[in-house]
Amino acid sequence: xxxxxxxxxxxxxxxxxxxxxxxxxxxxxxxxxxxxxxxxxxxxxxxxxxxxxxxxxxxxxxxxxxxxxxxxxxxxxxxxxxxxxxxxxxxxxxxxxxxxxxxxxxxxxxxxxxxxxxxxxxxxxxxxxxxxxxxxxxxxxxxxxxxxxxxxxxxxxxxxxxxxxxxxxxxxxxxxxxxxxxxxxxxxxxxxxxxxxxxxxxxxxxxxxxxxxxxxxxxxxxxxxxxxxxxxxxxxxxxxxxxxxxxxxxxxxxxxxxxxxxxxxxxxxxxxxxxxxxxxxxxxxxxxxxxxxxxxxxxxxxxxxxxxxxxxxxxxxxxxxxxxxxxxxxxxxxxxxxxxxxxxxxxxxxxxxxxxxxxxxx
Amino acid sequence: xxxxxxxxxxxxxxxxxxxxxxxxxxxxxxxxxxxxxxxxxxxxxxxxxxxxxxxxxxxxxxxxxxxxxxxxxxxxxxxxxxxxxxxxxxxxxxxxxxxxxxxxxxxxxxxxxxxxxxxxxxxxxxxxxxxxxxxxxxxxxxxxxxxxxxxxxxxxxxxxxxxxxxxxxxxxxxxxxxxxxxxxxxxxxxxxxxxxxxxxxxxxxxxxxxxxxxxxxxxxxxxxxxxxxxxxxxxxxxxxxxxxxxxxxxxxxxxxxxxxxxxxxxxxxxxxxxxxxxxxxxxxxxxxxxxxxxxxxxxxxxxxxxxxxx
Numbered sequence: 182x183x184x185x186x187x188x189x190x191x192x193x194x195x196x197x198x199x200x201x202x203x204x205x206x207x208x209x210x211x212x213x214x215x216x217x218x219x220x221x222x223x224x225x226x227x228x229x230x231x232x233x234x235x236x237x238x239x240x241x242x243x244x245x246x247x248x249x250x251x252x253x254x255x256x257x258x259x260x261x262x263x264x265x266x267x268x269x270x271x272x273x274x275x276x277x278x279x280x281x282x283x284x285x286x287x288x289x290x291x292x293x294x295x296x297x298x299x300x301x302x303x304x305x306x307x308x309x310x311x312x313x314x315x316x317x318x319x320x321x322x323x324x325x326x327x328x329x330x331x332x333x334x335x336x337x338x339x340x341x342x343x344x345x346x347x348x349x350x351x352x353x354x355x356x357x358x359x360x361x362x363x364x365x366x367x368x369x370x371x372x373x374x375x376x377x378x379x380x381x382x383x384x385x386x387x388x389x390x391x392x393x394x395x396x397x398x399x400x401x402x403x404x405x406x407x408x409x410x411x412x413x414x415x416x417x418x419x420x421x422x423x424x425x426x427x428x429x430x431x432x433x434x435x436x437x438x439x440x441x442x443x444x445x446x447x448x449x450x451x452x453x454x455x456x457x458x459x460x461x462x463x464x465x466x467x468x469x470x471x472x473x474x475x476x477x478x479x480x481x482x483x484x485x486x487x488x489x490x491x492x493x494x495x496x497x498x499x500x501x502x503x504x505x506x507x508x509x510x511x512x513x514x515x516x517x518x519x520x521x522x523x524x525x526x527x528x529x530x531x532x533x534x535x536x537x538x539x540x541x542x543x
Numbered sequence: 544x545x546x547x548x549x550x551x552x553x554x555x556x557x558x559x560x561x562x563x564x565x566x567x568x569x570x571x572x573x574x575x576x577x578x579x580x581x582x583x584x585x586x587x588x589x590x591x592x593x594x595x596x597x598x599x600x601x602x603x604x605x606x607x608x609x610x611x612x613x614x615x616x617x618x619x620x621x622x623x624x625x626x627x628x629x630x631x632x633x634x635x636x637x638x639x640x641x642x643x644x645x646x647x648x649x650x651x652x653x654x655x656x657x658x659x660x661x662x663x664x665x666x667x668x669x670x671x672x673x674x675x676x677x678x679x680x681x682x683x684x685x686x687x688x689x690x691x692x693x694x695x696x697x698x699x700x701x702x703x704x705x706x707x708x709x710x711x712x713x714x715x716x717x718x719x720x721x722x723x724x725x726x727x728x729x730x731x732x733x734x735x736x737x738x739x740x741x742x743x744x745x746x747x748x749x750x751x752x753x754x755x756x757x758x759x760x761x762x763x764x765x766x767x768x769x770x771x772x773x774x775x776x777x778x779x780x781x782x783x784x785x786x787x788x789x790x791x792x793x794x795x796x797x798x799x800x801x802x803x804x805x806x807x808x809x810x811x812x813x814x815x816x817x818x819x820x821x822x823x824x825x826x827x828x829x830x831x832x833x834x835x836x837x838x839x840x841x842x843x844x845x846x847x848x849x850x851x852x853x
Contacts, residue, residue, distance in 0.1 A: 224649070224759040226656035256759065341802075347813075374801045375813040381763045382754045384798075387555055391798040394551040408754045411659065430659060430756070540801070541813075 215277060215455055217241070217447075218270035219253035220263065222282035223380045223405050229424035230379070230405040230441070231255065234281050236425075237443035244448050248455055259284025267292040271299055277454045279447070280304060282379070283348050289313070300459050302450055304443075305350050307529055311461055316446045319467030320350060321357035321528065322496045323439030324401075325503040326475050326489050327421045328361030330436055331369075331399040333485045334419050338368040341397030343388050343409050344375045347542045349531045351403050356535045358401060361503050363537055365488065372397055373540030382408035393418055410435055419481075426476040437489065438476040445471055465525055468496040504528065509536040550675045552799055557687055560791030562587070562748040562762070564690045566769035567776070567783045568697050569615075569741025574773055575701065576734035577714040577844035581637030582622055583742050584766030585644020590615040590743025592648040595750040595757045598660045604751055608686070608744060615743020616736045618644055623735040627728050630848040645760065655757045662751050684752045686744070691784075693741070698780040710734060714842035717849045727849050742766065768821070775827050777840040786827075793820035 217238075225235040235253070242251060252273070257266050263285045270278050271292060279302045280289045286306040293301045293313045301313045308315075331340050342358060344351050355373055362369040372395055374388045385402065389409035392400060393416055401421045402409040407430040413420035414431035422428060422438025446464065453459040466472035475493055478486045495501025506517035510533045517523055523531075534542060566583050573580050593614035597607035622640045625631040667681040701707040712720045713730045721727050749761045768790055776782035797816040811819075 224656075226653065227758065228657050372802055374798060376798070377814050377817045380758070380760075382756065382758045382761055383559075383749060383763055383765075384794075386754045387559060387795060388798050388802070390551070390555055391795075391802040394548060394799070395802045406758050407756065408758075411754065411756060429657065 214247060215249045215451060216273070216275045217249055217251040217451055218273070218275035218278040219251065220257050220266055220270070220278070220280050220282075220285060221253060221255040222259060222284070223256055225253070225255050227380060227405045228407050228427060228430070229422070231281070231424075233424045233441040234443050237447050240444035241447040241451055244444075245451055245455075249451055257285075259288075261288070264288035264291055267301075268295075271296045275299060277302070277451060277459075279450075280306075283346075283350060300450075300454055302446075305348075307463075309461070314450075314459075314461045315463040316450070317350075317463070317465045317529065318441055318443075318472045319465060319528075320439065320441075320473065321353045321503060322467045323473050323475060324354045324357035325361035325496075325501075326437065326478075326492045327401050327439070328358040328503075329365055329492050330421075330478065330481060330485055330489050331358070331401065331419070332362030332364070332366035333488060334436075334481065335362075335366065335369065335399045337396050337398045338366065338370060339396050339398065340369060340371045341389075341392030341395070341400040342371050342373045342538075343385065343392065343400065343402035343404060344373050345379050345403050346377060347375060347532075349529055352531045352534065352542070353528055354403055355538055356531065357503050359535055359537045360508065361492070364503075369537065371538045371540075373534075373538060375540075376404070378404075380405045382406045385409045386412050389413065390416075407431075422476065428476060428479065433480055435479075436481055437478045440474050440476055442472050442474060465529070468493060469499075510534065511536055511538060546675055550679055552795060553679055554682065555799075556788065556791045556795045557683060558753055558791075559794050560787045561687050561690050561752065562745040563765050563769045563772060563790060564694070564784060564787040565745030565748065566742045566766055567772045567787055568690075568693055568780065569738035569745070570770055571773045571776070571778055571780060571783060572697060572701075572710070572741075573734045573738035574845055575714045575778060575842055576710050576731045577717060577842050577847065577849070578626065578731050578735055578738075579633045579637065579846040580619065580622060580640070580735060580738055581634060581770060582619070582640025582644060583738075583769050584762060584764065585641040585648075586615045586618055586739050586742035587644075587746030587749075587762045587766045588648035588760070589618045589644045590746030591749050591761050592652045592655070592757060593743065594747035595655055595660065596651065598662070598751070599655055599658055602661070604661075604663045607751060608747055611743040611747035612740040613743070615739040615741070615746070617739070618647075619735050619739025619742070620732075622739075623732050626848065627731050627735070630850065633846050633848070641766070649759045652757045652759065656759075658757070660750065660755050662755055686748055686752055689744075694780050694784050701780070711842070714844055717844045717847075718851070721849070721851050727851075731849070742769075745769070771825075774841075778842065779840075789823070789827075790820050793823055 221231045223231045225231050254266050257263050277300045281304045283305045289303050290308050293310050303315045305317050306315045342355050359371045376384050376388050385404045385408040389412040399419045400413055407427045410420050410427050410431045414434045419436055420434050422435050424441050426438045428435040478489045502522055504523035506521050507519040508517035510516050590611035594607040594611040597610040598604055622636055625636045626633045663684050709725055713727050717727045772786040775786045
């Protein structure tokens with residue numbers, strides 16, 4: 182064979198490349214575990230909101246095993262400091278990041294813009310971006326169970342609501358509480374105090390005392406610590422836990438609790454990212470999807486328990502809707518006509534209080 | 544406004560003011576000796592977890608108060624060694640102490656969340672506290688009465704005893720006191736320890752009187768208010784009592800006004816109401832500092848390290 186040098190070099194290069202082809206493939210992203218980051222607004226052992234998120238994170242780890250690793254940062258203040266934390270998690274190589282409080286929304290959106298390849302999930306938010314999805318629980322379903330029980334247990338017909346910030350989630354909670362209570366007790370009214378913090382046990386306790394001294398004989402709260410629940414136990418006022426079962430802080434007075442189940446969200450989001458099918462659609466789940474459940478209703482008369490259980494069943498089979506019209510606001514205007522109901526978008530942007538609530542928007 | 548309602552407000556005000564009063568008294572004594580200890584918030588949290596842990600494990604609230612005082616004093620000794628023996632900057636060390644105290648209390652407290660404790664048995668017989676007027680006078684936790692006793696004791700100590708005079712001398716002119724023969728460092732160590740003990744008891748008020756549970760950051764920034772109140776009071780114990788109750792009154796008033804649903808409360812958004820006690824404190828501080836007489840009440844050596852010259 183007449184082999185000159187050029188031919189020889191061409192032939193060996195071709196052979197080398199042909200031999201190497203099987204070794205070249207796309208980087209093995211699927212082989213390294215997906216890193217998932219979480220940012221919590223309070224301590225993980227607050228016995229309420231943050232405890233529920235951490236429990237869900239553990240569920241995700243158990244379900245997906247060594248396909249994911251995860252890390253969390255707790256007690257991060259809403260505001261500029263949270264932006265630093267999100268950036269830090271992004272730089273650490275997280276592929277999926279969850280922000281678990283409404284106040285993180287603007288910071289999360291800013292960081293999401295700078296990291297288009299990372300998927301962000303915003304809890305209880307509403308802003309849109311290609312790599313940001315919002316996830317939310319239909320808390321008003323749980324509040325309506327609470328309101329029904331409160332409406333039946335009250336003797337003074339005044340209920341107390343310890344509110345935090347005038348954001349749609351809290352406004353919806355108040356409205357749902359009042360509407361469901363007045364369905365079983367037309368004379369029911371709700372008094373509201375806004376304490377402008379999600380977590381400050383001493384202030385929560387003082388505010389609870391203030392509401393009780395104003396004549397409220399049933400109470401519920403939107404805060405993250407069990408301080409208000411404890412005050413109610415010491416004063417013999419029926420109350421309800423939020424975020425997780427808080428009956429151990431008030432064994433006789435805590436009638437039920439809303440238990441946030443974030444597990445289904447976290448598992449499905451992580452699975453989607455792993456499979457490459459993640460979309461930035463918003464998810465708004467309730468009792469039917471198993472995203473919220475009620476702790477067993479205890480220490481109430483049988484007819485009250487039955488009424489509460491009926492509301493839970495009603496949400497699951499679609500026969501009960503606390504936001505079905507007619508609904509009036511505090512000035513008496515009809516905001517929802519008879520026969521129609523508030524849409525999900527309306528609920529997520531709720532910024533007015535219903536008739537029967539004593540107190541202003543913040 | 545019924546009598547019952549006013550009594551309820553008054554009782555809440557007393558509860559809100561007591562921790563600030565304790566912490567403020569301790570800081571007042573420390574500052575009178577010339578030491579500016581900004582670590583009050585950290586020491587209060589250490590006291591709070593020490594008290595909670597003691598009651599949870601041993602069941603005795605009186606022991607818990609002692610434990611809180613001891614824990615606060617122990618932590619303040621870290622500050623004392625750094626600033627008094629090693630001449631570190633007092634402001635920076637105090638801030639570091641706050642961060643340390645917050646973190647350490649959270650670490651220890653992790654094992655104690657989700658537990659409720661029993662607190663004090665009523666001090667006076669129930670019959671005395673059964674009618675509304677009786678409750679206002681006799682119905683408080685023992686720590687509240689102790690706080691009043693401490694105000695009197697500190698005021699008497701500073702003005703009427705030789706030891707108090709020495710303490711004030713050390714704070715006004717440490718070099719002169721040193722040249723007469725008093726141990727400036729020794730007096731300051733004692734003052735800082737007292738400040739730590741009182742801050743610890745102030746922190747103990749939270750689980751023992753206000754909310755019988757442990758949560759991270761339980762004191763909610765009250766330590767900083769105490770530091771501001773010492774200045775507001777012109778370093779005088781009786782004025783500190785007035786200042787602490789002024790702050791407690793404003794904080795409580797905000798809650799009750801909102802709860803009553805009265806329409807005049809909507810002239811300000813709720814965020815403004817929440818800021819009101821702190822704003823009022825700042826305004827008062829500004830007024831006091833502007834007046835030459837009160838501004839001149841600060842111990843002359845406040846915040847300056849003591850370096851004996853030849």
